[in-house]
Amino acid sequence: MNAPIPRDIPLPLPASEGLLEILLIVSFVVHIIFVHLMVGGSLFSLVCQVKGLDVPDYDRLANYIMRSITVNKSLAVVMGVAPLLIINTLYAPQFYASSALMGDVWMAVIPLVTIAFLAAYAHKFWWNRFVDFKVMHIGIAFLETTIFLLVPLIFMTNVNLMLFPERWPEVKGFFSAMLLPNVLPRYLHFLSAAVLISSLFLVWLTGRRAFALEAPVNTLRILDVRRFFYSFALGAVLVQVLTGMLAWITLPAEGMSWTVTIWLFIGGVPAIPAVWLIWRDLNEQARNAFKHFNKVVGLFAISILIMAYARHEYRVNSLTDHNMAIALKTTNYRAAALQAKQDADYIERMKPAVSQSGEGDFQQYCAACHHSELPTVGPAIPEIKTIYANDPEGFVRWTRSPGKKRPESMKMPGFSHLSDNQLQAIARYVLAREE
Ligand code: HEC
Known part of the structure; x- marks a missing residue:
């Protein structure tokens, strides 16, 4: 037929x-x-x-x-x-x-x-x-x-x-x-x-x-x-x-x-x-x-x-x-829809493990604007490290909903769609990074 x-x-x-x-x-x-x-x-x-x-x-x-x-x-x-x-x-x-x-x-x-x-x-x-x-x-x-x-x-x-x-x-x-x-x-x-x-x-x-x-x-x-x-x-x-x-x-x-x-x-x-x-x-x-x-x-x-x-x-x-x-x-x-949903749930549950290092997410979401040495669109990593060295929670708070700080630069987009786990992992990764 x-x-x-x-x-x-x-x-x-x-x-x-x-x-x-x-x-x-x-x-x-x-x-x-x-x-x-x-x-x-x-x-x-x-x-x-x-x-x-x-x-x-x-x-x-x-x-x-x-x-x-x-x-x-x-x-x-x-x-x-x-x-x-x-x-x-x-x-x-x-x-x-x-x-x-x-x-x-x-x-x-x-x-x-x-x-x-x-x-x-x-x-x-x-x-x-x-x-x-x-x-x-x-x-x-x-x-x-x-x-x-x-x-x-x-x-x-x-x-x-x-x-x-x-x-x-x-x-x-x-x-x-x-x-x-x-x-x-x-x-x-x-x-x-x-x-x-x-x-x-x-x-x-x-x-x-x-x-x-x-x-x-x-x-x-x-x-x-x-x-x-x-x-x-x-x-x-x-x-x-x-x-x-x-x-x-x-x-x-x-x-x-x-x-x-x-x-x-x-x-x-x-x-x-x-x-x-x-x-x-x-x-x-x-x-x-x-x-x-x-x-x-x-x-x-x-x-x-x-x-x-x-x-x-x-x-x-x-x-x-x-x-x-x-x-x-x-x-x-x-x-098939049920299977897809189960797969998605499984991936979601596995996510913290996957993005534990934070490096992958940093490359994906942040690297475009944050360079390892020089300020580009946003401030360079060393500057960020200086500001947040002892304040990973502040780093996460900013990243989730950034304020407006530097008069000469644009406003940073917020990342509220990333999970707490992901943001914390990114913070750990950035703040520990050797430049
Ligand atoms: C589209 C470009 C862009 C992307 C993508 C971006 N940022 Fe930013 N970021 C900026 C700009 C611009 C500033 C400076 C904003 C200001 O001073 O108002 C900034 C500032 C910052 C600061 C310093 C905040 C402070 O207190 O001075 C941190 C921390 C930061 N970004 C983290 C991140 C993280 C983590 C990511 C990825 C999840 C990210 N940014 C992605 C543009 C970006």
């Missing part, structure tokens, strides 16, 4: 690993559902606005969607905080590395989301002003939708990159990370899930009495509106299955195992009866048109949970080797 192996910071986790993993899966599912609604809702609103160019009812529908997804947008972001923090905690070395490798684009998520939010709010509040100015009207929806499509791609690129440390050396920023084999299939899988989940949400939303009361649609029948959304659900499931297969095929082998594969396929199984039920609902008479809707939603809920679990398993698998390598490196490092 030629993967860079960072060293971990050995700090205890704030909770047990198992608990954090469960929290990660659950909070991620909640987050991703709102993300689906946000992305899919923006897409549907855009589609309805474009259709609204011909049939004004669709424009009113677009407005209704826009108003009802706003809350999902905020929830998507807020609910993303928990899984992001847990990922940061559980996979610190890998997530840090992948975020850093695409740092500029990763950081750009914040301004991007801000812009998209502002655009969405402006659009919602000034809908009626924009509505006759089509370029602006659809343009702003397009901008917002584009950003909402881009942000998940950035996230996906990052959480994909973090799984494959052996690719880190070759990755040059966001785009090359995005082109790693598995990202685009997974992204398409995500997009069709967004369409699927938000279309189901819209079928539900337009089936509520509140919708009928507000009656945003005049010429269209509510039944047809609901069928319009429901048929998107049908199409989206089919794309889901195809992109799911593609994502599975392109999934790098590192994290693959039979368990992951089996769970992924089990997760896909509910799609079969769901397709069948949607198909039947779509072909029913008005009275029974959405008879199986709740079952369909239930089937997909099961599917999402299983998929989220399989996804987590894959991540655990693909990082096992790397985590072991990191743990090993960290252990070795700590052992």
